[in-house]
Amino acid sequence: MVRIRAINNKNLWRWCVVMVMVTRSVADGIGVNWGTMMAQPLNPGTVVQMLKDNGIKKVKLFDADSWDVNALAGTGIEVIVAIPNNELGRFSKDYDNAKDWVKENVTSHKGGVDIRYVAVGNEPFLKTYNGSFIQTTFPALENIQKALDEAGVGNKIKATIPCNADVYESPSSKPSEGNFRKDLRPLMVDIVKFLHANKSPFLVNIYPFLSLYQDANFPINYAFFDEGSNPINDGNLAYTNVFDANYDTLVWSLKKAGVPDLKIAVGEIGWPTSGGLNGNVESAKRFYDGFFKKMASGKGTPLRKDAYDDVYLFSLMDENLKSVAPGNFERHWGIFQYDGRPKFAMDFTGKGSNKMPVGAKGVQYLEPQWCVYDKDNRNMSLVTENVNFACSMADCTPLGYGSSCNHLDINGNISYAFNIYFQMQAQDMEACDFQGLAKITKVNASEKGCLFPIQVASTGHRMKLLLSSPIGAAVAIMLLFLLL
Ligand SMILES: *[C@@H]1O[C@H](CO)[C@@H](O)[C@H](O)[C@H]1NC(C)=O
Ligand SMILES: *[C@@H]1O[C@H](CO)[C@@H](O)[C@H](O)[C@H]1NC(C)=O
Ligand SMILES: *[C@@H]1O[C@H](CO)[C@@H](O)[C@H](O)[C@H]1NC(C)=O
Ligand SMILES: *[C@@H]1O[C@H](CO)[C@@H](O)[C@H](O)[C@H]1NC(C)=O
Ligand SMILES: *[C@@H]1O[C@H](CO)[C@@H](O)[C@H](O)[C@H]1NC(C)=O
Numbered sequence: 454m455v456r457i458r459a460i461n462n463k464n465l466w467r468w469c470v471v472m473v474m475v476t477r478s479v480a481d482g483i484g485v486n487w488g489t490m491m492a493q494p495l496n497p498g499t500v501v502q503m504l505k506d507n508g509i510k511k512v513k514l515f516d517a518d519s520w521d522v523n524a525l526a527g528t529g530i531e532v533i534v535a536i537p538n539n540e541l542g543r544f545s546k547d548y549d550n551a552k553d554w555v556k557e558n559v560t561s562h563k564g565g566v567d568i569r570y571v572a573v574g575n576e577p578f579l580k581t582y583n584g585s586f587i588q589t590t591f592p593a594l595e596n597i598q599k600a601l602d603e604a605g606v607g608n609k610i611k612a613t614i615p616c617n618a619d620v621y622e623s624p625s626s627k628p629s630e631g632n633f634r635k636d637l638r639p640l641m642v643d644i645v646k647f648l649h650a651n652k653s654p655f656l657v658n659i660y661p662f663l664s665l666y667q668d669a670n671f672p673i674n675y676a677f678f679d680e681g682s683n684p685i686n687d688g689n690l691a692y693t694n695v696f697d698a699n700y701d702t703l704v705w706s707l708k709k710a711g712v713p714d715l716k717i718a719v720g721e722i723g724w725p726t727s728g729g730l731n732g733n734v735e736s737a738k739r740f741y742d743g744f745f746k747k748m749a750s751g752k753g754t755p756l757r758k759d760a761y762d763d764v765y766l767f768s769l770m771d772e773n774l775k776s777v778a779p780g781n782f783e784r785h786w787g788i789f790q791y792d793g794r795p796k797f798a799m800d801f802t803g804k805g806s807n808k809m810p811v812g813a814k815g816v817q818y819l820e821p822q823w824c825v826y827d828k829d830n831r832n833m834s835l836v837t838e839n840v841n842f843a844c845s846m847a848d849c850t851p852l853g854y855g856s857s858c859n860h861l862d863i864n865g866n867i868s869y870a871f872n873i874y875f876q877m878q879a880q881d882m883e884a885c886d887f888q889g890l891a892k893i894t895k896v897n898a899s900e901k902g903c904l905f906p907i908q909v910a911s912t913g914h915r916m917k918l919l920l921s922s923p924i925g926a927a928v929a930i931m932l933l934f935l936l937l
Pocket of ligand 1: 516517518519535550553554557558
């Protein structure tokens with residue numbers, strides 16, 4: 454991104470214009486991740502309007518679904534389209550597949566949609582994947598970039614790999630001691646040289662929340678940006694937050710790989726609003742407030758002035774079908790709730806004004822009716838398996854420790870599970886049976902502080918896809934033990 458600088462502007466009017474442009478360049482750097490792992494995704498047109506209403510100029514997708522991509526046509530919003538990990542094999546083996554992909558998912562949109570990057574895989578080298586995508590990712594990257602080049606769009610549209618920050622590490626808390634992970638080092642060196650040669654950025658996902666979540670001794674203030682923590686010194690540089698230290702560990706790793714000036718974009722950064730420990734609205738607000746302020750200051754990290762110029766918040770909306778294997782917080786990363794209502798005030802310009810973001814407009818809901826436990830049915834022996842089933846399919850994380858519905862009594866717990874499944878099944882009457890344990894009511898079943906949501910009426914083209922996707926069975930069993 455080109456930053457506009459204020460030089461030689463003597464009269465006030467022009468100065469004001471420049472001020473506006475400088476401010477805008479902050480907001481211009483902010484993108485969002487638009488994931489759709491939800492039972493009833495909002496209509497893409499509604500989502501795109503919401504992006505426009507909030508002045509968001511960049512969006513990162515997790516696939517290249519033409520319905521979403523087409524909704525972005527003519528908006529001027531910059532787009533990252535993506536190839537999921539499980540498809541990487543197809544592109545590593547066969548260049549023709551890459552050519553076809555680029556033809557169908559990039560060049561067919563030419564002119565209308567401002568595609569800037571193709572994300573090849575999503576955190577494919579994550580430790581938890583046990584190396585499953587190590588063989589396929591780099592060849593897929595090469596083939597996609599080659600196909601972009603041959604299609605004549607390679608100058609503008611770059612292929613890259615969104616990496617989790619776990620591809621590099623430091624034996625201490627000092628960035629200067631960092632380098633790419635030992636088991637990946639030769640591969641990462643090849644990849645970053647390739648990116649450099651193609652003028653593609655390194656796309657990295659950095660999560661201060663996880664640093665804190667995973668380590669009980671982590672100094673809490675170091676996860677935020679309000680300088681409340683003792684600095685960590687690295688040579689003559691001082692670090693007051695883990696984001697900067699993490700980012701600069703990457704800068705050092707690139708330096709050691711021989712590409713010190715490789716451009717870096719932050720593919721994911723954010724804070725969840727539920728899921729226990731520090732996953733809550735207050736912490737999320739503190740994190741984003743500090744982050745936007747830091748972005749607006751233009752100071753960057755100790756090593757990179759432009760570190761905050763190109764970032765994608767994670768994420769736009771809560772996604773109730775994400776796996777909760779990493780933790781219950783996984784379904785609560787949204788700046789907006791599942792139906793596009795904002796959760797808390799935030800100021801993308803970093804000026805600290807306490808305004809709510811603009812919510813989704815014209816959202817249609819299903820009927821105001823709820824599926825609840827029929828207390829007249831006293832046969833408790835069937836409850837366990839039915840709750841287990843409901844929670845294996847739908848999102849029961851709000852019942853978990855530290856979440857909004859954790860205070861319900863046993864009947865409330867059962868009703869919550871039944872209702873959330875019923876809503877997820879678009880209020881299909883048959884989805885509110887549970888072997889005779891459930892009934893439908895028009896009385897709002899929400900209880901103090903715990904929302905029993907009504908789902909949005911979705912055009913539902915993704916439904917069949919989602920129903921066939923495996924949703925954490927292990928999680929269901931865990932929840933079962935918690936529940937009963
Ligand atoms: C284009 O992208 C879509 C959505 O990600 C995918 O299903 C489809 O297979 C891709 N097309 C080709 C030709 O690979
Ligand atoms: C990775 O390996 C661990 C330990 O061997 C295993 O528990 C886990 O299921 C594996 N994960 C994947 C995605 O293969
Ligand atoms: C049900 O009640 C909750 C809590 O008072 C409220 O937030 C929600 O909007 C209500 N739902 C409907 C559909 O009226
Ligand atoms: C409760 O349900 C179980 C399983 O269907 C059945 O075997 C049992 O007889 C029922 N008990 C009562 C009191 O109805
Ligand atoms: C309801 O479920 C939550 C979360 O699983 C649990 O902590 C709580 O103890 C349950 N309440 C009752 C009364 O079983």
